[in-house]
Amino acid sequence: MVRSIKNRKKAKRKSKLGSSNGVAASSSSIPSVPAKVWRPGVDKLEEGEELQCDPTAYNSLHAFNISWPSLSFDIxxxxxxxxxxxxxxxxxxxxxxxAEKASWNSIGIYKISNISGKRRELLPSKPVTDDTDMDSDSSDSDEDDEGEENGGYKLPVWQLRKVAHEGCVNRIRAMQQNPHICASWADGGHVQIWDFSSHLNTLAGSEPTVSPGDSSVFNQAPLTLFKHKDEGYALDWSPLVPGRLLSGDCKSFIHLWEPSSATSWNVDTAPFVGHSASVEDLQWSPTEPHVFSSCSADGNVAIWDVRSGKSPAASFKAHNADVNVISWNRLASCMLASGSDDGTFSIHDLRLLKEGDSVVAHFEYHKQPITSIEWSPHEASTLAVSSADNQLTIWDLSLEKDEEEEAEFKAKTQEQVNAPEDLPPQLLFVHQGQNDLKELHWHAQIPGMIVSTAADGFNILMPSNIQTTLPSDAAA
Structure with missing residues (x-):
């Protein structure tokens, strides 16, 4: 299991890298040498070579850091x-x-405005050259945005309200139905629920001119608190029942929270028990209000029904190592994705559980533990994965290898790109440049946008080859 950021030093910004559907993420310092895709853990940089971001790979790319690293966040x-x-x-x-000391920790409530960018063609119109620079905190923009200028680029404006939090925040989640209500897991072993409505209202009504460095830390009491027998990381709000919450700890116990009013909860002190090691992640079913799934360091994924007692309704071996994260597909509810400590991730069709093997896809691309996995809220076949190998990858499971299409693409690019032959055809995008990636989330209201956190700060990215508009019936 890979979770905590052990080296809790103040973050420093790193340059961003990226590759999109074979578009270059590495180039030589010698202009005559063609660009090529660079794979962490596989390829080595030769003398005279340097990594470069391909700006055509992104519609938008921004980065910023905070005073201390963040292991978890939620949109x-x-x-x-x-x-x-x-x-x-x-x-x-x-x-x-x-943070380095327990008393220095806080929960930040952020507003990021003036996020600039522009739509790009999927096929690059000209070769990537060595003078291309994406070390700026922003992609270029066609918008006449307000905000600080940086070498011709418009920078986003970020505002912050901070609430004191005793101990490091292992995980934080905002309720979908009432987004001002948030739950946090502390490394001291307690889960707290907060009301951040006043902070969000202040940010919503403010002009984007506040300096984040001037933000004070507010002392605010949580709405409620529950103490587990150990610390934990698993936390999930129900998408179907407002206020219903699950929390799981490193002792393998899972507790159910039921709302008794708008500001209070009853926690069932009798835990759900079925794993033999730490519960790493929890996910409610997107269609069944009483059903949830869990994954554990014991290598198993379990399916539970809260109406059927405290034991799992089904359990299966998902990986040969710790299962760090899971994601239940909200657009195709039979599909569950799982990511493991051995760098692999799998797609399970829950309709096949009775047949003994639910795996319909298994990928061994990443070289280090999977730290986050999440299905796209807009495309049923698309999911994003982050790994300790410092890569954020996007996959489209509907893609298959098409020799004719690849040949046509290579002809149009006139050999601008030398992509490895063994890349999985489902691999749609690779984002690099963040150190020690921890968590990612798709933005449910901005198609194609992903936010990710790492030891050296946050990235906001919109790959150019990810669909950014919805069909008219879906948008309705």
Whole structure:
């Protein structure tokens, strides 16, 4: 299991790298040498070679860091529109710190505005050259955004409200139905529920001119608190029953929280028991209000029904190592994705559980533990994965190898790109440049946008080859 950020030093910004569907992520310092895709853990940089980001790979790319690394964050649903495709964008999220001392920790409530970018053609119109620079904190923009200028680029404006939190934040989640209500897992072994409505209202009504360095730390009491027998990381709000919550700990216990009012909860002190090691992640079913799944360091994934007692309704061996993360597909509810400590991730069809083997796809691309996995909220076949190998990858399971299409693409690019032959055809995008990636989330209201956190800060990215508009029936 790979979870905590052990080296809790103040973060430093790193340059961003990326590759999109074979578009270069590495280039030589000698202009005559063609660009090629560089694979961490596989390829080595030769003398005279340097890594470069391909700017055509992104519609938008921004980076920023906070005073201490964040192991976990969650995007907060807002009222700015259900489906937003036009730049500039504004997003809200909450994040917890991993500070050196317990008393230095806080939960940050963020508003990031003036996120610039532009739509690009999937096929690059010209070769990537050595003078291409993406070390800026922003991609280029066609918008006349307000904000600080940096070498011709427009920088996003970020505002912050901080609430004191005793101990490091192992995981934080915002309720979908009432986004101002958030739950946090502390490394001291307690789960707390917070009401951040006043902070979100203040940010929503403020102009984007506040300096984040001037933000004070507010002392605020949580709405409620429950003490587990050990610390934990697993936490999930029900998407179907407002206020229903699950928390799982390193002693393998899972507790169910039921709301008794808008601001109070009853926690069942009798835990769900079925794993033989730490419960690493929890996911409610997107269609069944009483059903949830769990994964564990024992290598198993379990399916539970809260109406059927405290034992799992089904359990199966998912990986030969710790199962760190799971994600239940909300657009195709029979599909569950799992990521393991051995760097592999699998797709399970839950309809096949009775047949003894639910795995319908298994990938061994990553070389280090999987730290986060999440299905796209807009495309049923698409999911994003982060790994300790410092890669964030996006996969489209509907893709198959097409020799004719690949030959046509190579001819149009005039040999601009030398992509490895053994890349899985389902691999749609590779984002690099963040150190010690921990968690990622798709933005449910901005198609194609992903936010990720790592030891050296946050990235906001929109790959150019990810669908950014919805069919008219889906948007309705």
């Amino acid at each position: 907060v649903r807002d009222t700015l529109g259900l489906v937003r495709t036009e730049f500039p964008h504004t997003i809200y999220f909450v994040a917890g710190t991993q």
